[in-house]
Amino acid sequence: MFKSLKNKLKSWIKKEEEEIEETLDRKKELGEKPKEKKKKEKNVEKKGIFERISSKIKTTTLTQEKFDEIFDNLELILLENNVALSVVDKIKENLIEDLVGIPVKKGEIEKMLNESLKDSISGVLKEPPNLIEEIKKKEGTYVIIIFGINGAGKTTSIAKLAHKLKKEKISCVLGAGDTFRAASIEQLEIHGEKLKIPVIKQDYNSDPAAVAFDTRKFAEKNKIKCAIIDTAGRMYTKENLIKQMAKIIRISQPDLKIFVGESITGNDATEQAKTFDESIGIDGIILTKADVDEKAGTILSVSHVTGKPIYFLGTGQNYQDLEDFKKEDILKKLDLDSEN
Numbered sequence: 151m152f153k154s155l156k157n158k159l160k161s162w163i164k165k166e167e168e169e170i171e172e173t174l175d176r177k178k179e180l181g182e183k184p185k186e187k188k189k190k191e192k193n194v195e196k197k198g199i200f201e202r203i204s205s206k207i208k209t210t211t212l213t214q215e216k217f218d219e220i221f222d223n224l225e226l227i228l229l230e231n232n233v234a235l236s237v238v239d240k241i242k243e244n245l246i247e248d249l250v251g252i253p254v255k256k257g258e259i260e261k262m263l264n265e266s267l268k269d270s271i272s273g274v275l276k277e278p279p280n281l282i283e284e285i286k287k288k289e290g291t292y293v294i295i296i297f298g299i300n301g302a303g304k305t306t307s308i309a310k311l312a313h314k315l316k317k318e319k320i321s322c323v324l325g326a327g328d329t330f331r332a333a334s335i336e337q338l339e340i341h342g343e344k345l346k347i348p349v350i351k352q353d354y355n356s357d358p359a360a361v362a363f364d365t366r367k368f369a370e371k372n373k374i375k376c377a378i379i380d381t382a383g384r385m386y387t388k389e390n391l392i393k394q395m396a397k398i399i400r401i402s403q404p405d406l407k408i409f410v411g412e413s414i415t416g417n418d419a420t421e422q423a424k425t426f427d428e429s430i431g432i433d434g435i436i437l438t439k440a441d442v443d444e445k446a447g448t449i450l451s452v453s454h455v456t457g458k459p460i461y462f463l464g465t466g467q468n469y470q471d472l473e474d475f476k477k478e479d480i481l482k483k484l485d486l487d488s489e490n
């Protein structure tokens with residue numbers, strides 16, 4: 151998981167550390183005084199005069215010019231690993247604020263680059279609300295609707311989510327709102343049987359909005375806490391399919407509209423999320439197949455681009471393979487959380 155980006159970030163830190171150290175050594179040889187700090191008082195202790203003189207040969211200040219040079223390499227790494235351009239720009243902005251004009255001590259360059267990168271990436275991630283708490287807090291039934299393009303992992307994610315809710319003692323009902331794809335209703339029913347959760351269905355080709363309506367009514371009548379409605383995979387570019395989705399939403403009045411996208415598809419998934427949000431509105435995201443995503447760029451981009459949080463990451467094909475999205479976990483997976 152995220153191996154490609156993780157390794158590239160590590161080697162970037164190492165390479166730039168060596169380069170900055172080299173600049174320092176050259177300055178020392180030439181007897182050049184490094185420039186004084188221009189901005190941000192952060193992390194600077196007050197020093198005595200002797201300490202200050204000795205620190206001059208051990209510290210340097212990263213100029214904008216030098217920063218641009220080292221960022222060129224990082225920019226390429228981020229873009230190659232599916233990070234959206236607007237997110238690359240935001241990371242750059244955060245890094246400039248953190249690094250340019252700040253005195254850097256010899257021996258602490260690696261740590262500083264690591265910390266700044268961690269803070270910058272953390273700055274583009276969004277922590278989601280606690281869904282379990284939100285469901286418990288709601289009076290009556292909490293309705294979740296799931297949508298996305300074909301094969302993204304919608305039905306599997308619904309089963310994983312229902313499994314998670316069941317473990318939290320939250321009662322569930324599933325709505326077979328994909329009345330289009332062959333065997334989709336049976337697929338959901340199998341999950342329902344395994345998880346011992348009722349599934350509301352109609353015939354194939356019936357109106358999915360009617361299934362969604364029935365599911366909500368069934369849940370309300372039977373005091374079921376959460377209803378999760380499946381829908382057919384649809385291309386976000388097809389106007390009639392988007393209109394149908396808008397009708398399902400109008401009729402079922404969901405509390406949460408979740409877009410499911412595949413982490414591995416990179417900028418495609420980010421674009422899909424954005425377009426779905428613009429056409430029908432999304433409240434949050436589940437990114438599936440993160441277990442086979444070496445790049446992680448979608449995970450870093452999708453929330454910043456849409457302004458909507460990732461609630462869960464799909465990390466496999468089993469029921470328990472649904473991870474709560476936490477910033478610190480992502481930073482750990484990218485190995486930026488270590489104290490080095």
Ligand SMILES: Nc1nc2c(ncn2[C@@H]2O[C@H](COP(=O)(O)OP(=O)(O)OP(=O)(O)O)[C@@H](O)[C@H]2O)c(=O)[nH]1
Pocket residue numbers: 299300301302303304305306307328331334382383384438439440441442463464465466467471
């Ligand atoms: N490795 C991995 N595979 C997943 C994950 N989530 C789903 N899958 C697999 O992706 C395939 C498609 O999953 P579905 O849940 O049927 O996808 P869908 O979006 O409902 O598909 P349609 O109903 O055809 O639009 C299945 O083989 C799943 O096992 C995941 O997080 N990791």
Ligand SMILES: [Mg+2]
Pocket residue numbers: 304305306328334380381383
């Ligand atoms: Mg499905």
